Amino acid sequence: MKHYLLLAIAILTTGLAQANFVGLESEVFAQSPYGTVYRVYATFDSPTDELVAVYALETSPMVVDVTTSFYQDAVGGALGNTINPLFFAAFPSLEFDSWFTIGSADSNGTSDIQQVGMDAAFASFEAGTGFNLNAFVGGSFFLIPGVSTDAVAGADGRVLIAQITTDGVVNMTMNFQWDDVNSNTSNAEGISISFPFVAVPGCTNPTADNYNAAATEDDGSCTYGGGLLTGLSYDIVATDPMGTGQNTYRLYADFSSPNVEVTAVYGTDTTPWHMTSDAVDGFYNDPVGADFGGSVNPLFFAAFPNLEFDSWFTIGAQPGDPDGLNNAFDIALTSMADFNSGGDFIVDTFIGGSIFVVPGANTQGVPVNGRVLIGQFTTSGLVDALVNIQFRDASQTSLYAEGVSLSFPQVGVGCTDITACNFDPAAVLDNGSCLQNDVCGVCGGNGSTCSGCTDATACNYDSTATIDDGSCLQNDGCGICGGDNSTCGGCTDITACNYDSLAILDDGSCVTNDACGICGGDGTSCSGCMNPDAENYDPTALFDDGSCSWGDGLCLGLSYEIVSADPIGTGQTTYRLYADLVSNNVEVTAVYGTDTTPWEMLTTANDGFYNDAVGGDFGGGVNPLFFAAFPSLEFDSWFTIGAQPGDADGLNSAFDAALTSLTDFNSGGDFIVNTFIGGSIFVVPGANSQGNPVASRVLLGQFTTSGQVSALVNIQIRDSVQVSHYAEGMALTFPAGVAGCQDITACNYDPNATFDNGSCSYPAQFYTCTGCINDTDGDGICDELEVLGCTDMTACNYDIAATDDNGSCTVVDGCGVCGGDSSSCSGCTNSIADNYDPTATIDDGSCIILGCTNPFADNFNPDATVDDGSCSATGCTYPGADNYNAANTAEDGSCIFSGCTDPTADNYVAFANLDDGSCSVCTGGPCPFDANGDGQIGSADLLEFLIAYGESCINL
Numbered sequence: 001m002k003h004y005l006l007l008a009i010a011i012l013t014t015g016l017a018q019a020n021f022v023g024l025e026s027e028v029f030a031q032s033p034y035g036t037v038y039r040v041y042a043t044f045d046s047p048t049d050e051l052v053a054v055y056a057l058e059t060s061p062m063v064v065d066v067t068t069s070f071y072q073d074a075v076g077g078a079l080g081n082t083i084n085p086l087f088f089a090a091f092p093s094l095e096f097d098s099w100f101t102i103g104s105a106d107s108n109g110t111s112d113i114q115q116v117g118m119d120a121a122f123a124s125f126e127a128g129t130g131f132n133l134n135a136f137v138g139g140s141f142f143l144i145p146g147v148s149t150d151a152v153a154g155a156d157g158r159v160l161i162a163q164i165t166t167d168g169v170v171n172m173t174m175n176f177q178w179d180d181v182n183s184n185t186s187n188a189e190g191i192s193i194s195f196p197f198v199a200v201p202g203c204t205n206p207t208a209d210n211y212n213a214a215a216t217e218d219d220g221s222c223t224y225g226g227g228l229l230t231g232l233s234y235d236i237v238a239t240d241p242m243g244t245g246q247n248t249y250r251l252y253a254d255f256s257s258p259n260v261e262v263t264a265v266y267g268t269d270t271t272p273w274h275m276t277s278d279a280v281d282g283f284y285n286d287p288v289g290a291d292f293g294g295s296v297n298p299l300f301f302a303a304f305p306n307l308e309f310d311s312w313f314t315i316g317a318q319p320g321d322p323d324g325l326n327n328a329f330d331i332a333l334t335s336m337a338d339f340n341s342g343g344d345f346i347v348d349t350f351i352g353g354s355i356f357v358v359p360g361a362n363t364q365g366v367p368v369n370g371r372v373l374i375g376q377f378t379t380s381g382l383v384d385a386l387v388n389i390q391f392r393d394a395s396q397t398s399l400y401a402e403g404v405s406l407s408f409p410q411v412g413v414g415c416t417d418i419t420a421c422n423f424d425p426a427a428v429l430d431n432g433s434c435l436q437n438d439v440c441g442v443c444g445g446n447g448s449t450c451s452g453c454t455d456a457t458a459c460n461y462d463s464t465a466t467i468d469d470g471s472c473l474q475n476d477g478c479g480i481c482g483g484d485n486s487t488c489g490g491c492t493d494i495t496a497c498n499y500d501s502l503a504i505l506d507d508g509s510c511v512t513n514d515a516c517g518i519c520g521g522d523g524t525s526c527s528g529c530m531n532p533d534a535e536n537y538d539p540t541a542l543f544d545d546g547s548c549s550w551g552d553g554l555c556l557g558l559s560y561e562i563v564s565a566d567p568i569g570t571g572q573t574t575y576r577l578y579a580d581l582v583s584n585n586v587e588v589t590a591v592y593g594t595d596t597t598p599w600e601m602l603t604t605a606n607d608g609f610y611n612d613a614v615g616g617d618f619g620g621g622v623n624p625l626f627f628a629a630f631p632s633l634e635f636d637s638w639f640t641i642g643a644q645p646g647d648a649d650g651l652n653s654a655f656d657a658a659l660t661s662l663t664d665f666n667s668g669g670d671f672i673v674n675t676f677i678g679g680s681i682f683v684v685p686g687a688n689s690q691g692n693p694v695a696s697r698v699l700l701g702q703f704t705t706s707g708q709v710s711a712l713v714n715i716q717i718r719d720s721v722q723v724s725h726y727a728e729g730m731a732l733t734f735p736a737g738v739a740g741c742q743d744i745t746a747c748n749y750d751p752n753a754t755f756d757n758g759s760c761s762y763p764a765q766f767y768t769c770t771g772c773i774n775d776t777d778g779d780g781i782c783d784e785l786e787v788l789g790c791t792d793m794t795a796c797n798y799d800i801a802a803t804d805d806n807g808s809c810t811v812v813d814g815c816g817v818c819g820g821d822s823s824s825c826s827g828c829t830n831s832i833a834d835n836y837d838p839t840a841t842i843d844d845g846s847c848i849i850l851g852c853t854n855p856f857a858d859n860f861n862p863d864a865t866v867d868d869g870s871c872s873a874t875g876c877t878y879p880g881a882d883n884y885n886a887a888n889t890a891e892d893g894s895c896i897f898s899g900c901t902d903p904t905a906d907n908y909v910a911f912a913n914l915d916d917g918s919c920s921v922c923t924g925g926p927c928p929f930d931a932n933g934d935g936q937i938g939s940a941d942l943l944e945f946l947i948a949y950g951e952s953c954i955n956l
Contacts, residue, residue, distance in 0.1 A: 024193035034071035035167035048181035055140035056133040065130030068168030073097035078122035103150030224401030232406035252371040262365035266354030267347030279381025282342030294323020316364035329353030533729025550727030558732035590716040592680030593673030605707025608668030612636035620649020642690035655679030
């Protein structure tokens, strides 16, 4: 059994659109003592697709769970390529181990699978439980592309990814990366599958009274209109009546009450009406038949026997019955035309179509034996009916049963030809599927199973083939059968960016990285216009390809040329600045600047621009006849539109009175036009040709300086049809060189700088260029700038400005006081104590409770901490008594005195009230002087006598 899940989520992360990934598929591989063994596959629609990784991300987790547990063999592993089938004989249960893979089912496969970040997930899996891998770093099991043939989809379009043994239901959500035949990489994320599929029977029609949203399998229980319509049913009218293998059926709407009337059968775009057959020859429609059953005359059956089995629609009326049926169909529909030619009947447009009767006009829509006939259909195939019915109940209320469906016949359908190789003895109806064995003995085969290469010298020789199919191949230079040398061909130049260490044959594909770092690139992927002021600025470009344009593409920017190097012996060079145009058929009519589009000519030289004492502001105003008398005049700095010294010049100028631009420039300073009114130089359009390009450029000025010039220019251009265009923000820095700090005392002095760009920086107070002048603790903060305080961010007195910790850090005490000792909220918190403090939140052990602390006293108080002398205890108060207790305060006559209570005894004790068995009588005995009873009278006896000397016998 196979269970398929089509892609529900399509998230592309790299490469081409993931049209080649189909989904996940599971099938039962075997039954085992440990549960059902399933194999899970990733499926593709191209046999050349190669699965290279199964992975998890924080945003796209890998989830594997089971309702019971996974079987994990004691000698198994988490990856299939670690399973050695040679161990199956010694460990039979190993064959049923659960594992993941990419293509290979055991160690004999071609997949060398690696994993990263999967340790915890695999440990959980090996313990028999599932996992949800959603960590930030993710995880993956993967292989090197192009190495494993097992990872390629192949003819069946499948790549094995897991073997699962369990007696439960498995849910898997995984992410996949694969390569197509051209090594384009694609990803599919969030792909899920659940198996085994567990059907839930019930009513699956959402329009039914008893629709069950949880049902996955319709059990025919749907009812409509408050239970009045119970569904569709069918009868077999005739089995192969015309000898064509077609059978005739009648379709009915079933009702639970006779007190209803079917008034219409209909279809629209939202509630389509279908009658379809999977038979190649479709529905039988007789040449003299009709669309509706009431229009078929049974008197013609004798002359036209097949007419009886014509296919038609109706509401209750069969051939020969009175029929009040009407119909209305969208003119765009071809439903009846398709049906009459044997095709499927489909009504699915917005206007739709219906057959109907006038309510109550006759009884044809009233159920007979609980059902109403709605059509007759003759076909050799399986019919799918999708019907919408309007009916009236006993109170003439219209009810609607929509989306009512039935597939019939529901008896065995198959090949009934006993001579066929696929004869089905259980089939009642023949569906035209009968097959014969091919030359290989394969039922319905095409002879391919025994066909192959019969040339013994071929690399794909098939010793089992009996028919040569022309497929014989020879090994290519790589030893690949039928190959084109591509498997071992590649770039063998180790210096190339696409060097292939595995290549044996050089295929001429070697390339190098372009300026963008692209292997084999032409530099265009990171090239473009890098001028932010250009119309076609490309912020992603790394290299300027000279494509920048302004003025709606008419101007390509600025350029310059060196007129003379150090012509007046001052170290200054003379340059000319041009606007570059795409065509000579345009005219520069103005150069201008405002506050939003400034016009600037700046130099890094300390002596600024050279302006000759007898020079002019504009090139056309300089007379070259004076050059002989004033040689340095030739190198004067000036502005122009096309005209140089000696040219006819129609230049005009207008500047904001607040500007000092030309005055500053004439004194050698920078030229800046940046006010609201601004300023410009201009010519009358068409008055002369000075604004027309010569060799696609127009002269804008001459500038003599020892520094590097930064030009920022805006020009007005007229095109060939006299439309004005504006090229604004064009910038150029010249001459080319190295700009930087030329002050040797500065921290950023650049010995390679050829122009000072004003970027020099100097150390701040307390610093040198390399760091602090004084830094005792070496923390990078100068001693003069150190700030002492608490630097622990967790402390309550943390000082964000402190640079050195002075040991003052403290914490909040129990009372919430920073650096406190908790005394501000401490005290006795016991409410029964004599010194209870209701404001205290921390008990400091000071509670005092006065009372009797004697546990033997009658009024003992276990809570008392200080004895207040109030104890009251009854008992023996005589110190000489056996049970005397000093704690007793009242005599209760319980004193006990132990001793001899026999008055006749020598040691009788008159006050004793408990005889302790000590009574003795002094009788003298046979040896009265043997005091110790040892039978001898000696010094020991004398000592005993001396002890007793002076005592009365009662005390001895």
